[in-house]
Structure formats: structure tokens, C-alpha cells
Amino acid sequence: MAGGGTAGAQRRAWLTAALLSVALLVAPLLVWLFLPRPAPVMPARPEPAPAELSRPEPEVSAPKEAEVVAAAPPPEPPPPRETVVASAGPVRGVVLDPEGRPSAGAVVRCREPPGASASTDAEGRFELPPEADGCEATAEQAPFGDAEPTRVAAGGDNVLRLLAAGGIAGEVVDESGRPVEAYLLAIESFVPAGTADRGSVNGRARKVLDPAGAFQWGDLAPGRYVLAASAAGRPPARSPSVDVEAGRVTRGVRIVLPQGATLRGRVVDAASGEPVVEAQVELDSVTSSGANAISLVLTDANGDYELEGVPASGPFSVRVRHDAYVSKIVPGLDARGAGSARADIELRPLGDDGSREELTGIGAMLSVSPGGVVIADVVEGGPAALAGLARGDVIVRIDGESAADLPLSDCIQRLRGAPGTRVTVGVEREGRALDVTMRRDVVVR
Incomplete structure (x- = not known):
């Protein structure tokens, strides 16, 4: 009895285990069959590229917008040359002396077109403004010769070499x-x-x-x-x-x-005829450089003077000065090859009109320019001004003779002369030639 009970208990235990195993296998199947299924997971669909989208047709009710889209703005004109040049930047370079060493303090300037200039620094370097791009430049520094004209360019290797002295x-x-x-x-x-x-x-x-x-x-x-x-x-x-x-x-x-002549004479007061004591008498404009070894002389107690070393031939001028009188330039003097000549001179006392100098000529001041001897200024109301001569006129002829090779001093002496005498002056103005004949006169300034 005891053995049969034990065997029945073992059969019941085995059956229970078998039923549990079946339940564990059937439960997931029932869950899969009866629970709702989730939506299938689909890969994300890529958005179409903008280029693939069709462009909407323009609406008929908006013609103005269509016109604006269709009418593209005109292309901008190319920038002016000045803007292009300015964008190139400054023109830089170096100035060298004849030995190839940097030259400090040299002056660099544009010759063609003129205008821009600069000085070199301690290392011989210079900088010109952007508008100098492409100009013909040169450099100068004493005692050397000017550098050969050279085209310079922005961003280029610009070297100007001074010539040996x-x-x-x-x-x-x-x-x-x-x-x-x-x-x-x-x-x-x-x-x-x-x-x-x-x-x-x-x-x-x-x-x-x-x-x-x-x-x-x-x-x-x-x-x-x-x-x-x-x-x-x-x-x-x-x-x-x-x-x-x-x-x-x-x-x-x-x-x-050559040995010079002696000019003698007396200087007196123009109003009273009294001698002017200690008036200075000296040669005037005898050289273009102003260098002259002939010393001035003073009048004595009688107003007399003797100036030794004046030109023995050809026209010359003397200047007479005194603090109480208007200075006077006496032109057209000529010893004519003799050993002496005489010139008595009258001086006008200083007045309230402000005049300080009196001379006889055409009333024009001359100077040296790159183009030759040029009229630097004219005296208002003088012969040159009345004849139409003006500042900047280049003198090319005097009384029919070329003035191209005449020094400044020779031009001055030939334009001066006695009152009432005639002189014909040929000038060049802005490429035009002009001949003018005028009478010399006393000019006070």
C-alpha cells in the first residue's frame, strides 16, 4: 500500500510539470494571436530637393511682380580709371647712389605726368601716391646727377639710380x-x-x-x-x-x-638839387647768378661817386639806394669801349604813395623756368601789362633775336632802356607765338 501511494504521487508530480511546460509554450502564441499588431515601421521617405519642386505658375492677377522678376537690373558700369589706380595702392621703391648704396633725402618726382613727389627715408625708400602708378619718375640729390627717367608701377620693384657727379x-x-x-x-x-x-x-x-x-x-x-x-x-x-x-x-x-671801365657821376635830390650823401651805387643784374665781385661805392659829401669795373662795352645798369629816397635803377649805360663813362642821377624822396623803386623798361619781372626765361609778373599800368603780356609768358625773341640761349641777365639788360624807346618782345603762350612792340617807360613800384 505504501509503495502504490508513492508511485501515484510521482505520476501526479510529473503530470503537473508537463502541464506547466505546455502552458509556457502556448501563452506567447495566444498573446501574439489576440493582441493588436503595431503599425509596421517604414523607413523615412526623403524630402524632394528644392530643384525638383515644380515652380508655381505666376498668377495673372499680379503682373507687376512678374515684370519686376523678368526685368533684371542693368549691369553696373566698370569703375573709372581713378578707382582702378587707387585700388593698386601706393608706388614704392628705393633710390640708390652711384655706388649702389641707399640714398637718404633724395627727392623723387613724377616728370610725366608731373605732380607727385616724395623724399626718401634713411634707407633710401620712397612712397608715391596711387595716382603715380605708371608715371615717368626721376630722383635728384646733390651732388649727384639726376636718375634716368624710369616708369614706376604700384607693386613693382622700382629702383632709381643717381648718376655720379x-x-x-x-x-x-x-x-x-x-x-x-x-x-x-x-x-x-x-x-x-x-x-x-x-x-x-x-x-x-x-x-x-x-x-x-x-x-x-x-x-x-x-x-x-x-x-x-x-x-x-x-x-x-x-x-x-x-x-x-x-x-x-x-x-x-x-x-x-678784361679790364673794366669806370663810371663817374653825381647823385642829387630830384626836388632841391642838393647832393645825396652816402647813397649806394652798384651794378645791377650783371649776372644771372647774382655773384659779382665789383663792390658797391658810396657817394661823398658832394654826392660824387666812382664805380670801377663796369663793362667797357654793351648796356649795363646801376642801382642807386638811400634810406630816405626811392631806389632807382638806371639802365642803358654804355662806356662804348672807352675807359670811363658818366651818369648823373636824381633821386626822389620817399613819399606817402608807398613806392619804393623806380626803373625804366617794360615793367616786367623775369625769372628762369624749365622752359627758359619767363615773365614772373607785370607791373599794373606798365608797358608790358598794357601790351597784353602776362605772367607765365616765355620770352623767345627780343628785337628779332632769339632769346633761347640768352642768360637771364642779358634778357633783363635788353628789355631795359631809355624812356620812349621801342622794344619788340616775342613770347610763347600755351603753344602760341605772340610778338608785341611797346615803348619803354618809367615804372614806379
Whole structure:
């Protein structure tokens, strides 16, 4: 009995285990069959690219919008040349001396077109404004010669090289060929190499003391020079044109100083006729450089004076000054090859009209420009102004003779003269030639 009960209990336990196993297998199947199924997971559909979207047709009720879309704005015109140049930036470069070293303090300027200029720094470098792009530039610095004109460009490797200096060597003698031991030597005129323009006459002068009358002037920029020499009792005389080349000394230059004449006379008060004491009498505009070894003289107690060393021939002028009188320039004097000449002079006392100087001529002030001798100004109401001459006119002829090679001092002397005498002046103005004949007159300024 006991063994049968045990076997029945084992069968019941095995049956229970079998039923539990079946339940575990059937339960998931029932859940899958009777519960609602989730929506299938689909991959996201890509959005169509904007280019693939069809463009909507324009609405008929909005014609203005259609016109605006259809009418594209006109293309902008290209910027003006100035804007293009400005965008290129400044023009930079360097100036070198003849040995290839940077040259500080050199002046760089545009020749064609003119206008822009700059100075080099301690390293020889310069900077021109953007509008200088493409200009023809040169550089200058004493005592060297000007650099060869060079086209410069923004962003380019711009190098300007100064030319080596040259020199002039020679002697000063009298009319017999004997050396003049003591004299004053000056640069009368200068034309830089490579140009027809005249350089400025700066009045550089030096005293020379040499038993043989010899001189040597170095540190000269290449170009064409005229020198002037003068000595006590000998009026200034000029050398022939001298060509100076870079790095070379031009030798064999000779200047002949002839003996001058003596100008005598008396200076008196124009109103009373009384002598003017201690009036200064001196040569005027005898050289273009202003260098002149003929010292001024003073009138004595009788108003008399003697000025030694005036030109023995050809017209010359003297200037007479006194603090209480209007200064007077007396033109057209000529010793005519004689040893002496005379000129008595009247001075007007200073008045309330403000005038300080009286002269006889055409009433024009002259100066040297790159194009030649030019009218710097005219006196209002003077012969030149009344004849229509104006500032900037370049003098090309005087009484039919070319003035192209005449120094400033010669032009001045030829335009001066006695009141009432005629002179014909040819000038060039803005490319046009103009000849004017006028009567010289007394001009007070």
C-alpha cells in the first residue's frame, strides 16, 4: 500500500510539470494571436530637393511682380580709371647712389605726368601716391646727377639710380693771357643731362685764390654749365658752355676777364638839387647768378661817386639806394669801349604813395623756368601789362633775336632802356607765338 501511494504521487508530480511546460509554450502564441499588431515601421521617405519642386505658375492677377522678376537690373558700369589706380595702392621703391648704396633725402618726382613727389627715408625708400602708378619718375640729390627717367608701377620693384657727379677744371686770365690770381667764380646757368629744361640758378659761388688762376669745381651733377667769373676792377665774364659727364672732370675751360671801365657821376635830390650823401651805387643784374665781385661805392659829401669795373662795352645798369629816397635803377649805360663813362642821377624822396623803386623798361619781372626765361609778373599800368603780356609768358625773341640761349641777365639788360624807346618782345603762350612792340617807360613800384 505504501509503495502504490508513492508511485501515484510521482505520476501526479510529473503530470503537473508537463502541464506547466505546455502552458509556457502556448501563452506567447495566444498573446501574439489576440493582441493588436503595431503599425509596421517604414523607413523615412526623403524630402524632394528644392530643384525638383515644380515652380508655381505666376498668377495673372499680379503682373507687376512678374515684370519686376523678368526685368533684371542693368549691369553696373566698370569703375573709372581713378578707382582702378587707387585700388593698386601706393608706388614704392628705393633710390640708390652711384655706388649702389641707399640714398637718404633724395627727392623723387613724377616728370610725366608731373605732380607727385616724395623724399626718401634713411634707407633710401620712397612712397608715391596711387595716382603715380605708371608715371615717368626721376630722383635728384646733390651732388649727384639726376636718375634716368624710369616708369614706376604700384607693386613693382622700382629702383632709381643717381648718376655720379662730375667736375670742371680750368683757369681765369686777363685779356693778355696772364692769370688772375683772385676772383669770384659762380654757376651762371645749368641744364641737367638728358633734358632741354634749364635748371635753377642758385647763385652758388666760391672765391678762388691761386697764383696760376686755376680752379677745379667738383661735385657737379651731369649736364651743361656756364660759369661766370669776376674780379676787382674786372666786370663779370662768362665761360663757353661746358658739358659735364658723370664721373668725369671736364678740363681746359678758360674764362677771360678784361679790364673794366669806370663810371663817374653825381647823385642829387630830384626836388632841391642838393647832393645825396652816402647813397649806394652798384651794378645791377650783371649776372644771372647774382655773384659779382665789383663792390658797391658810396657817394661823398658832394654826392660824387666812382664805380670801377663796369663793362667797357654793351648796356649795363646801376642801382642807386638811400634810406630816405626811392631806389632807382638806371639802365642803358654804355662806356662804348672807352675807359670811363658818366651818369648823373636824381633821386626822389620817399613819399606817402608807398613806392619804393623806380626803373625804366617794360615793367616786367623775369625769372628762369624749365622752359627758359619767363615773365614772373607785370607791373599794373606798365608797358608790358598794357601790351597784353602776362605772367607765365616765355620770352623767345627780343628785337628779332632769339632769346633761347640768352642768360637771364642779358634778357633783363635788353628789355631795359631809355624812356620812349621801342622794344619788340616775342613770347610763347600755351603753344602760341605772340610778338608785341611797346615803348619803354618809367615804372614806379
